[in-house]
Amino acid sequence: MNDTPTRIQVGGTAGSAPYEVLVGRQLLGELPGLIGRDAKRVAVLHPEALSATGEAVRADLAEQGYEAIAVQLPNAEEAKSAEVAAYCWSVLGQTHFTRTDVIVGVGGGATTDLAGFVAATWLRGVRWIAVPTTVLAMVDAAVGGKTGINTAEGKNLVGAFHPPAGVLCDLACLESLPVNDYVSGLAEIIKAGFIADPVILDLIEADPQAARSPQGQHTAELIERSIRVKAEVVSQDLKESGLREILNYGHTLAHAIEKNERYSWRHGAAVSVGMVFAAELGRLAGRLDDATADRHRAVLSSVGLPLTYKGDQWPRLLETMKVDKKSRGDRLRFIVLNGLAKPAVLEAPDPALLLAAYAEVAK
Numbered sequence: 601m602n603d604t605p606t607r608i609q610v611g612g613t614a615g616s617a618p619y620e621v622l623v624g625r626q627l628l629g630e631l632p633g634l635i636g637r638d639a640k641r642v643a644v645l646h647p648e649a650l651s652a653t654g655e656a657v658r659a660d661l662a663e664q665g666y667e668a669i670a671v672q673l674p675n676a677e678e679a680k681s682a683e684v685a686a687y688c689w690s691v692l693g694q695t696h697f698t699r700t701d702v703i704v705g706v707g708g709g710a711t712t713d714l715a716g717f718v719a720a721t722w723l724r725g726v727r728w729i730a731v732p733t734t735v736l737a738m739v740d741a742a743v744g745g746k747t748g749i750n751t752a753e754g755k756n757l758v759g760a761f762h763p764p765a766g767v768l769c770d771l772a773c774l775e776s777l778p779v780n781d782y783v784s785g786l787a788e789i790i791k792a793g794f795i796a797d798p799v800i801l802d803l804i805e806a807d808p809q810a811a812r813s814p815q816g817q818h819t820a821e822l823i824e825r826s827i828r829v830k831a832e833v834v835s836q837d838l839k840e841s842g843l844r845e846i847l848n849y850g851h852t853l854a855h856a857i858e859k860n861e862r863y864s865w866r867h868g869a870a871v872s873v874g875m876v877f878a879a880e881l882g883r884l885a886g887r888l889d890d891a892t893a894d895r896h897r898a899v900l901s902s903v904g905l906p907l908t909y910k911g912d913q914w915p916r917l918l919e920t921m922k923v924d925k926k927s928r929g930d931r932l933r934f935i936v937l938n939g940l941a942k943p944a945v946l947e948a949p950d951p952a953l954l955l956a957a958y959a960e961v962a963k
């Protein structure tokens with residue numbers, strides 16, 4: 601890759617303010633330009649695992665003349681709680697953080713979801729910038745302005761649409777990512793392949809081992825293609841009044857599995873099982889051809905993602921799925937495929953159909 605970052609525009613087409621997602625290396629020099637000179641204070645929110653990176657970003661911003669503080673969050677899903685949000689609000693209050701000040705979220709999707717949520721709620725909304733450091737956060741979580749936290753009842757049940765002012769995807773960050781976390785991000789890349797851009801699937805199938813590595817031949821292309829899919833969708837439908845629901849492919853079951861496992865499963869692993877389930881649902885509903893349904897298992901397993909979940913958990917999962925954000929009253933709604941790259945909504949499927957689809961992923 602050359603030194604010039606790729607720039608992908610998001611928003612600007614349906615009333616939401618446009619911003620750019622930059623993909624490249626050594627992008628931190630872009631931060632002051634995004635923060636702007638109206639800001640006096642900057643809070644850099646980062647997970648424990650990235651304390652050195654968080655401190656380096658803070659020190660760099662302090663050198664640029666900002667009053668910069670680093671705020672350490674728990675790793676992974678533990679950060680997405682009301683308690684952690686309240687801790688951040690108290691830090692912001694104590695440092696006299698005003699409406700012109702800026703939050704920077706440096707980390708994986710859990711960190712950027714929490715940082716964005718704190719930015720959305722502090723003083724009813726301050727500017728924020730996402731610096732995603734995982735594959736999953738680069739291709740999905742940091743783009744599109746969905747921010748939020750979990751509650752005891754389920755995943756992402758409290759949140760706000762609050763787009764960032766910019767997203768900096770520095771591919772060098774991926775070098776330190778544990779392989780399981782790297783592979784988890786591939787689930788969202790594969791999702792983008794099935795719902796919108798099948799070239800993604802071709803690239804992974806051509807060399808699944810390479811897809812598991814930051815040094816893979818197609819790494820930058822896979823990341824950029826997935827960001828383009830997401831950017832295209834959220835630019836048209838920021839607040840999920842219709843089209844954006846396609847990004848939830850595989851997520852109805854996935855979120856229930858994550859809650860059932862008390863968030864010990866990575867999001868991407870759960871989305872992998874959720875997509876196999878959605879593919880079977882589409883097949884059993886007579887919408888999806890066998891070859892495309894089978895392709896889910898082949899491509900997901902080729903990179904090491906799981907395909908099955910505990911067979912005896914269906915009643916609990918079904919109960920949790922009722923609070924999925926796509927539900928309307930008592931009607932469950934699922935994203936399925938009517939064919940490759942043809943996502944659609946399946947409304948209130950027969951419970952027997954759901955059970956039959958679950959039987960295909962149950963172990």
Ligand SMILES: NC(=O)c1ccc[n+]([C@@H]2O[C@H](COP(=O)([O-])OP(=O)(O)OC[C@H]3O[C@@H](n4cnc5c(N)ncnc54)[C@H](O)[C@@H]3O)[C@@H](O)[C@H]2O)c1
Nearest residue numbers: 647649675676708709710733734736740741746773776777
């Ligand atoms: N807002 C959205 O649109 C959206 C989209 C997809 C997923 N999500 C959310 O994203 C979250 C999952 O994000 P994730 O997969 O990035 O996981 P994560 O944020 O939980 O990060 C995984 C682990 O990797 C560590 N880490 C992060 N970057 C690292 C690096 N460069 N090197 C070493 N360790 C690093 C983290 O501290 C954490 O322990 C879920 O909560 C999911 O709901 C949100």
Ligand SMILES: O=C(O)C(=O)C[C@@H](O)[C@H](O)[C@H](O)COP(=O)(O)O
Nearest residue numbers: 740744746755756844847848851925
């Ligand atoms: O951006 C979206 O819209 C998505 O659905 C992307 C998903 O990958 C992501 O996991 C999202 O956080 C799920 O949203 P939710 O509204 O179902 O909580």
Ligand SMILES: [Zn+2]
Nearest residue numbers: 740788867871
């Ligand atoms: Zn997701």
